[in-house]
Amino acid sequence: MDTTALVSSDQDALPLASTVQASTVQASTIPASTVHGSLVAGSPAAALPVPHLPGTRHPRVLSIAGSDPSGGAGIQADIKAISAHGGYAMAAITALTAQNTRGVREIHVPDVGFLRAQLEAISEDISIDAVKIGMLGTAEVMSAVGQWLAATRPPVVVLDPVMVATSGDTLMAPEARNAMLSLLSLAHLVTPNIPELGVLLGKPAASSWDEAVQQGKELAAEHQIRVLVKGGHLASRKCPDALVSADGTVHEFMGTRIDTPNTHGTGCSLSAALATLMPQLNDWPRSVARAKAWLARALETSAELAVGHGSGPVNHLSELWATAAPHADSFSQELWADCAEQRAAIASLDFISELAAGTLARRHFAYYLAQDALYLGTYSRVLARASALAPTEAEQKFWAGGAQNCLEVEVSLHRDWLSQYPLEREHDAAGLLEGGQGAGLMQGPVTKHYVDHLQGVAFSGSYGEVVAAVLPCYWLYAEVGRMLHTEYLAFEGEHPYGAWLQTYASEEFAKATETAIAILDNAARSGSVRERAGMKAAFAHSAAYEVDFFAAPHLHAPAPQDTQSD
Ligand SMILES: Nc1ncnc2c1ncn2[C@@H]1O[C@H](COP(=O)(O)OP(=O)(O)OP(=O)(O)O)[C@@H](O)[C@H]1O
Numbered sequence: 001m002d003t004t005a006l007v008s009s010d011q012d013a014l015p016l017a018s019t020v021q022a023s024t025v026q027a028s029t030i031p032a033s034t035v036h037g038s039l040v041a042g043s044p045a046a047a048l049p050v051p052h053l054p055g056t057r058h059p060r061v062l063s064i065a066g067s068d069p070s071g072g073a074g075i076q077a078d079i080k081a082i083s084a085h086g087g088y089a090m091a092a093i094t095a096l097t098a099q100n101t102r103g104v105r106e107i108h109v110p111d112v113g114f115l116r117a118q119l120e121a122i123s124e125d126i127s128i129d130a131v132k133i134g135m136l137g138t139a140e141v142m143s144a145v146g147q148w149l150a151a152t153r154p155p156v157v158v159l160d161p162v163m164v165a166t167s168g169d170t171l172m173a174p175e176a177r178n179a180m181l182s183l184l185s186l187a188h189l190v191t192p193n194i195p196e197l198g199v200l201l202g203k204p205a206a207s208s209w210d211e212a213v214q215q216g217k218e219l220a221a222e223h224q225i226r227v228l229v230k231g232g233h234l235a236s237r238k239c240p241d242a243l244v245s246a247d248g249t250v251h252e253f254m255g256t257r258i259d260t261p262n263t264h265g266t267g268c269s270l271s272a273a274l275a276t277l278m279p280q281l282n283d284w285p286r287s288v289a290r291a292k293a294w295l296a297r298a299l300e301t302s303a304e305l306a307v308g309h310g311s312g313p314v315n316h317l318s319e320l321w322a323t324a325a326p327h328a329d330s331f332s333q334e335l336w337a338d339c340a341e342q343r344a345a346i347a348s349l350d351f352i353s354e355l356a357a358g359t360l361a362r363r364h365f366a367y368y369l370a371q372d373a374l375y376l377g378t379y380s381r382v383l384a385r386a387s388a389l390a391p392t393e394a395e396q397k398f399w400a401g402g403a404q405n406c407l408e409v410e411v412s413l414h415r416d417w418l419s420q421y422p423l424e425r426e427h428d429a430a431g432l433l434e435g436g437q438g439a440g441l442m443q444g445p446v447t448k449h450y451v452d453h454l455q456g457v458a459f460s461g462s463y464g465e466v467v468a469a470v471l472p473c474y475w476l477y478a479e480v481g482r483m484l485h486t487e488y489l490a491f492e493g494e495h496p497y498g499a500w501l502q503t504y505a506s507e508e509f510a511k512a513t514e515t516a517i518a519i520l521d522n523a524a525r526s527g528s529v530r531e532r533a534g535m536k537a538a539f540a541h542s543a544a545y546e547v548d549f550f551a552a553p554h555l556h557a558p559a560p561q562d563t564q565s566d
């Protein structure tokens, strides 16, 4: 990192186009820097009530912070966090960093006059509902921001006293500490992490949560400010935060540490979220609780972004994307990709390769047919349940048609196939045939588990979950059908299971599968995050049972006692 840029920003700034510089000077009406002490004049912001702003549907939130081109921290994170909470995001850039998820390489602090121009341009035209302050870098920048705050007095000011990046790189010149201290009383909330809290107090960083809260109390009392002590840097499984008021009142927020390397920008994102929530909720503890819960989900889903090789960003928009993004259209594709292992497992099963090659033992085939018939009886009822839950008439009809079709296939299995491939009673070592004349078949263990799962989802699951649970039977069966039919067409001579394989690749069934997939995507789009998680689980379970179902004949078919029947 180029730390010299922090202390001698004017000299190091890249030359601006002369026209821009000229207009910069003319546009700036802010007085020249004053001593830092003058910024604390007037009552501390934390002591002032935050006015309730009725009708601020989308709070206009200004982030005054540094740029992180990798998008995880700084201005870029703030804009995402503000947007995620329904705010209108604005940004005045204090510093440009060259950084990625691994660290900060260079910092460039543009001429402070231009920052003043940005701030003036915004406040002269736009009503600002809240300000979030992040990386300021130098004392000069802090002074300019302090003067602007003192002059404009935004109704909500959240100050994140950024000093060191997650990567360990310095983001604040050490001699700027006093200027930072001068800014504290202009904020309604100050959000230092544990090391920053120590620096602000001139003490070593706290080594325990109790010590951190104690330091928070000291800082709050000394500057008569509200402090959010953050537990991100603790070496514990817990990750608490605490809101400490100037009078020493402590409000703790419990949190579990999420096991992820993607914590780049958590502090930036949290403070921007707080600045956006406060104008809407007008209550600090509620704002912190909401922001912390949101951040936890953003951390939990951060791996989905796959950004960089170091400490990656949090998933700021995970909730929005889960419901509104084009990505939601491909929920089915995600499930399909997730079951790649199961698809490969099915394709490599002896049952499939022997069926295609015509070498499958009759008893294995007979077992499969019998279990399929048993399965379809329950499957039909679960499709009827999907029909009952369906939100539209078209979907209701589709599932009802599917349920009826299953029963017809079940009848045909018994009538046309099981009569040709009976499970011989003398082979029934596994006890699958019930006793007596016209004996019924019994569910094998896999069929039983599979239908138990389907019935469980049908009983207590949402529509989306029921749809997800029944889909693998359509989709994987259609896939297996395509595979077997291709092999059948290439088969030379008379295939012993030819008549069966011909029925496998039906156009109608492929169409029904496509409809079922589209219904699943629709349900995913309108479902909650929790429901989509339930849908994923239901689909994954059924996909695993599909593998077991195709594997079952070789594992559970009655053992041969008469090799001739094979
Ligand atoms: N692994 C984690 N699991 C859950 N919450 C976390 C985790 N890491 C940080 N947090 C939360 O993120 C917020 C920011 O905390 P932290 O102490 O990391 O601040 P910071 O150091 O300023 O952040 P930054 O990483 O942006 O510098 C807090 O609410 C903290 O509890």
Ligand SMILES: Cc1ncc(COP(=O)(O)O)c(N)n1
Pocket (backbone or CB within 6 Å): 065, 066, 067, 068, 073, 074, 075, 097, 099, 134, 135, 162, 164, 165, 166, 167, 171, 263, 264, 265, 266, 267, 268
């Ligand atoms: C521009 C900018 N602002 C703030 C941070 C701190 O965020 P983190 O500590 O997560 O790296 C950063 N890295 N870059």
